[in-house]
Amino acid sequence: MSDSPSFNNLERLQKAVDWSIQQLGTPRKKRTDAITQYVGSHYSDGGSDKRVPTNFLELAVTIYTRQLAARAPRAMISTGNPALRPDAYSMELAVNQIPDEIDLGSTLRRAVVEAMFAFGIVKVGIASSGKAMLGQDYGQAFADLVSLDDYFCDMSATSRDGLQYEGNDYWVSLEDARAMYDGKPEDIQPDQHTTIGDAGETRAESTTVGSNADLYAEKVWLRDAWIPSTRQVVTWGVKSKKLIRVIDWEGPQNGPYHILSFSDVPGNLLPLPPIALWRDLHELGNALFRKLGRQADGKKSVVAFQEGNDDDIEAFKKASDGDGIRYNGAKPEVLTNNGIDQAGLAMFLQVCDKFSYFAGGLDSMGGLGPQSDTLGQDKMLQEAASSRVKHMSERTVDFAKSIFKSLAWYEWTDPVKTRKIEKPVPGTNISVPGVWSANTRRGRFEDYDFDIDVYSMQDDSPSTKLQKIGMALERFVFPVMPQLQAQGGQIDLKTLFDMIARFGNVPELTDIVKFQNPEPQPMNMGGDQGMGGGMPGQGGGGQMPGMPSTTTRNYIRTSRPGATRHGRDDVMARLLMGKNVQAAEGAKVG
Numbered sequence: 001m002s003d004s005p006s007f008n009n010l011e012r013l014q015k016a017v018d019w020s021i022q023q024l025g026t027p028r029k030k031r032t033d034a035i036t037q038y039v040g041s042h043y044s045d046g047g048s049d050k051r052v053p054t055n056f057l058e059l060a061v062t063i064y065t066r067q068l069a070a071r072a073p074r075a076m077i078s079t080g081n082p083a084l085r086p087d088a089y090s091m092e093l094a095v096n097q098i099p100d101e102i103d104l105g106s107t108l109r110r111a112v113v114e115a116m117f118a119f120g121i122v123k124v125g126i127a128s129s130g131k132a133m134l135g136q137d138y139g140q141a142f143a144d145l146v147s148l149d150d151y152f153c154d155m156s157a158t159s160r161d162g163l164q165y166e167g168n169d170y171w172v173s174l175e176d177a178r179a180m181y182d183g184k185p186e187d188i189q190p191d192q193h194t195t196i197g198d199a200g201e202t203r204a205e206s207t208t209v210g211s212n213a214d215l216y217a218e219k220v221w222l223r224d225a226w227i228p229s230t231r232q233v234v235t236w237g238v239k240s241k242k243l244i245r246v247i248d249w250e251g252p253q254n255g256p257y258h259i260l261s262f263s264d265v266p267g268n269l270l271p272l273p274p275i276a277l278w279r280d281l282h283e284l285g286n287a288l289f290r291k292l293g294r295q296a297d298g299k300k301s302v303v304a305f306q307e308g309n310d311d312d313i314e315a316f317k318k319a320s321d322g323d324g325i326r327y328n329g330a331k332p333e334v335l336t337n338n339g340i341d342q343a344g345l346a347m348f349l350q351v352c353d354k355f356s357y358f359a360g361g362l363d364s365m366g367g368l369g370p371q372s373d374t375l376g377q378d379k380m381l382q383e384a385a386s387s388r389v390k391h392m393s394e395r396t397v398d399f400a401k402s403i404f405k406s407l408a409w410y411e412w413t414d415p416v417k418t419r420k421i422e423k424p425v426p427g428t429n430i431s432v433p434g435v436w437s438a439n440t441r442r443g444r445f446e447d448y449d450f451d452i453d454v455y456s457m458q459d460d461s462p463s464t465k466l467q468k469i470g471m472a473l474e475r476f477v478f479p480v481m482p483q484l485q486a487q488g489g490q491i492d493l494k495t496l497f498d499m500i501a502r503f504g505n506v507p508e509l510t511d512i513v514k515f516q517n518p519e520p521q522p523m524n525m526g527g528d529q530g531m532g533g534g535m536p537g538q539g540g541g542g543q544m545p546g547m548p549s550t551t552t553r554n555y556i557r558t559s560r561p562g563a564t565r566h567g568r569d570d571v572m573a574r575l576l577m578g579k580n581v582q583a584a585e586g587a588k589v590g
Contacts, residue, residue: 010234011140017165019155027270028197035204043207043208050290052286054352055584060355060362064392069109069112074405090421094421098141100425108400111145114145115261120399121151123146153167164224165226173217186243190237193215194213221239222235256406258403278358309328409445466499
């Protein structure tokens with residue numbers, strides 16, 4: 001990137017940007033209001049004014065974030081040129097070192113959370129002066145999250161293809177701001193740090209931070225504007241309006257900004273965030289629950305005495321449970337005021353169910369409990385719920401792919417950076433060291449195709465690995481066990497139990513299950529006759545030592561009343577509203 005001496009129509013650009021920022025006022029306010037609901041009333045002084053006892057928003061955001069961006073993505077690079085395939089693999093190994101260096105996984109997770117409230121913005125570039133941009137070292141590529149409070153775009157456009165400009169505000173130290181400026185350093189003066197936006201709007205950070213801050217080092221509030229038509233980045237002071245610099249963009253073709261959104265609105269530039277659809281149910285459910293809480297807290301039971309002997313009344317009040325007293329007065333009455341409204345409780349249960357429904361089946365997706373009476377029905381519900389997740393996952397993968405491609409472009413065009421890579425030799429534990437640099441790269445950047453390993457972004461915790469191993473054995477290995485043994489295949493039980501102990505965090509299992517023979521033994525699943533491939537010295541059929549040659553399986557089907565949350569809530573709602581239920585249905589809530 002090179003500096004340009006001037007920029008025409010700066011005042012006109014500034015006026016257009018100010019107008020677009022005003023148009024973004026309502027979306028920014030809606031986002032800030034939703035965040036106060038998300039953090040509840042116990043987070044900070046800027047949280048919700050009312051209690052949020054049933055925080056549906058936090059539950060949904062946590063589940064979706066875990067589903068969409070649990071880990072940093074892994075790039076897959078290929079090429080249509082057979083001669084460049086070894087180079088594509090070398091490039092893949094080099095580029096996949098970037099996520100850990102810049103903490104890309106954390107950035108993507110925060111972008112997904114932002115997209116739930118509005119839309120996620122990530123700025124990708126290379127620091128060109130000191131610690132300019134968002135605090136990166138000179139010459140270092142970065143991919144940083146941009147808050148909606150800092151972002152602006154051409155609001156006169158109806159799609160991103162029609163944007164005349166977009167950009168963001170950011171704070172830099174006074175020293176770095178003066179280093180970016182070609183004129184006299186004293187012309188650049190520090191700004192008063194504030195959480196109030198340029199148009200006077202309340203920003204999201206006001207949830208925890210006051211309007212003014214006492215800074216350790218002086219800062220300057222700057223604004224970058226990317227102009228696609230001229231391929232320039234224009235920087236000026238937000239408060240001073242002074243032009244700081246103009247850079248001729250030599251980066252990726254699509255510019256520095258990457259947007260993640262989940263629902264497009266026809267004829268409109270801004271997307272529809274999921275929380276905009278869920279917030280009404282969230283607020284309704286909390287309003288109902290707060291009302292039910294007040295009713296439960298206000299319920300009282302008191303004993304009313306008619307006219308009688310005061311000594312008898314005192315004896316009654318002092319008596320413990322089971323005591324006998326002489327009482328000559330009229331029989332006391334228990335007066336009870338109304339408690340929880342049954343219809344209100346039934347309504348609240350319906351709101352809980354509807355929120356899970358409109359959020360794509362949170363109970364099933366988040367593993368909060370079974371949703372149906374049978375395992376088969378539960379799997380069908382999970383597949384249906386995953387339709388929404390699949391759509392959102394595809395958008396997230398495309399978003400990550402565009403970021404990765406831009407970062408790879410900076411790596412490709414860097415004339416001095418050298419990366420050390422290790423190429424594994426297939427079928428062995430040996431890897432060959434190598435170097436990926438400008439001297440070893442072949443072909444053009446356009447010769448390579450970028451993709452994202454979608455499974456690399458999913459949860460890969462030890463418990464998840466253990467579930468995957470169990471599912472793979474059950475679905476793919478055990479059904480073909482006879483054919484596997486006939487072809488000389490076998491299951492290494494020692495390795496299997498070691499994995500179960502490690503991934504299941506049960507190291508005591510290795511003390512319980514002992515193996516005298518270090519050689520792997522075949523595993524007979526089911527003891528069916530004709531299952532060949534036994535180890536030498538074992539009985540026919542290939543069964544494990546000590547196992548009977550023939551086994552019998554008995555399948556017993558027991559009918560039990562369903563006990564899903566949805567079923568219990570449905571029966572409870574009908575009971576509260578005075579409707580009759582069948583005995584089997586009543587057993588669900590018993």
